[in-house]
Amino acid sequence: MSSVTGKAFDIKLFRRVLSYARPYRLMFAFSLFLTILGGALLMIRIFYIGQMVSVFVKYNDKEGLANLAVILVGLICLEAVIQFSITNMSNIVGQNVIRDVRVELFRKICSLRLKYFDQNPIGRLVTRAVSDIETIADVFSQGILTISSDLLKLVLVVTLMLVYDWRLGLAALAPIPILIWATVVFKKVIKAAFSSVRTEVANLNTFTQEHITGMKIVQIFNREEKEAETFRLINEKHKKAHIKSVWAFSVFLPSVEILSAASLGLVIVCSSLLLKSEVIDGAELAGTITMYIMLISNLYRPIRMLADRFNVLQMGMVGSERVFKVLDTEEYVQDKGLIHIAEFNGEIEFKDVDFSYNVPEKVLKGVSFKVEQGETVAFVGATGAGKTSIINLISRFYEFQNGTILIDGADIRNYAKETIRTNVALVLQDVFLFSDTIHNNITLGDRSITRSKVVAAAKYVGAHDFIMNLPDNYDFNVRERGGVLSVGQRQLISFIRAYVYQPRILVLDEATSSIDTESEFLIQRAIKKLTQDRTALIIAHRLSTIYNSDRIIVLDNGQVVEEGNHTELLKIEQGYYKRLHDLQFME
Secondary structure: OOOOOOOOOOHHHHHHHHHOOHHHHHHHHHHHHHHHHHHHHHHHHHHHHHHHHHHHHHHOOHHHHHHHHHHHHHHHHHHHHHHHHHHHHHHHHHHHHHHHHHHHHHHHHHHOOHHHHHHOOHHHHHHHHHHHHHHHHHHHHHHHHHHHHHHHHHHHHHHHHHHHOHHHHHHHHOOHHHHHHHHHHHHHHHHHHHHHHHHHHHHHHHHHHHHHHOHHHHHHOOOHHHHHHHHHHHHHHHHHHHHHHHHHHHHHHHHHHHHHHHHHHHHHHHHHHHHHOOOOOHHHHHHHHHHHHHHHHHHHHHHHHHHHHHHHHHHHHHHHHHHHHHHOOOOOOOOOOOEOOOOOOOOEEEEEEEEOOEOOEOOEEEEEEEEOOOOEEEEEOOOOOOHHHHHHHHOOOOOOOEEEEEEOOEEHHHEOHHHHHHHEEEEOOOOOOOOOEHHHHHHOOOOOOOHHHHHHHHHHHOOHHHHHOOOOHHHOEOOHHHOOOOHHHHHHHHHHHHHHOOOOEEEEEOOOOOOOHHHHHHHHHHHHHHOOOOEEEEEOOOHHHOOOOOEEEEEEOOEEEEEEOHHHHHOOOOOHHHHHHHHHOOO
16 A cells, blocks of 8 residues: 555555445446436537527527527436435445444454554544544545546537537647646645645644543643643644645646636637638627537536545545555454353463563563462562563453463463453453443443343442442443542442453452542452452552462562462562562551
């Protein structure tokens, strides 16, 4: 695929866009047929108008004039019906196409591994899924069919000009070579301009999305004015990118007008010369000039419109190139596993596992450990020691480079990804809730999870009372990211979400690090219930939350440095865990 600064028009890319219209090819083909028919009717109408003038001037034939007028009214009405049909059907095709592309794009985004989201701002992906795809719809509704119609009109106009009177036709077409050269230059300039516009739109969306999401940080650190100034600079670049495209149009369109006037002048001069030499009938001159004036108008008007249509088409090509770049991304975790089982037993083993987010910086270095079925194992260590990386690998969010990870004795890569994520539930420190009801945030749209199951899970976890005290209870809308709930309440909802799916492996990532003491008590009780009869992996900075774990694995700089239960680890003099424990409980 060419880059946006490459060829002025990429045929391969254009064919790929057209391929999405294949399911709607009959409607699209009929629209093209109507476009051809509309162009032919326009030429007939122009010819009849010229004949009307000639008949009236030469013969003063009012009856013939009236008959031609009736025909013209019929042609105009038919053209209006055809134009309505073309507009309606082309928009239907366009909207169907972008629906299909958007669904495909969102499926692709959902399948990408987390590394891709680490490297690509969310605002940019939002731009791809919304505004960039909208430009593809315009390719069908305002681009292909209208350009086809305009090109057809140009061919018919030129043909009629040369057939009716080749001398006047050549006079009218004399400025066209200049116009062709100007159009080629214009296409190249506008290609670069629109590429710049789409880039700045993505930058603007990215900045806006990130800073509105992080507005609390902006206000806490008194950065309102500074961020507003940064936004002004980004917006200024966005404005300049648009002005560059406007500048290209402001030069091209007046040039078309000048050349149109030149064609008209040349026709008039040529007509007067032919009249002087009596090569043309003076009585028919008025009708001929009228017809050529209309032909010239319909020669240059499509060319002017082609500039706008090419604008639409080029924006669609730039937008589609960016969308296809996401669709062609190979950033996903391989899912070639053939093992599909109902549920795990829950045994996990790491054997000499190496992992890095960015080669060659290793996050895990030859990590080995084993978690027995039903065992509760805690991981402790400094930030960056590799605790979260272990969780990410078990959930198949990232690919490890070396070593082996086994679940129930089978290589994790041999399991279908869906099987792993069905049996592994992850509760994060930063709980994400959608702007929806508590019930829907728990079930995530799974209709097999009934209200009674949700209520039973809430009672089991210990969250039922606080939910019942909310307006609308389980139908209470938690708003964006669950902002109307406390951190502890959001955490309890995430526990219910994990419990209703009945996972065989439960992962708790810093689940109690950002909550108050009262909430911690509720959550500790919930954790105790959740970890019963299932394998549990707990990451925690608060050592008080893991005293009762069956085993504690201590990580440092991507390696396992200590392993044992709380009592055993405290007996290790100068041990990492003992030092960490003494620091937390020094008082």
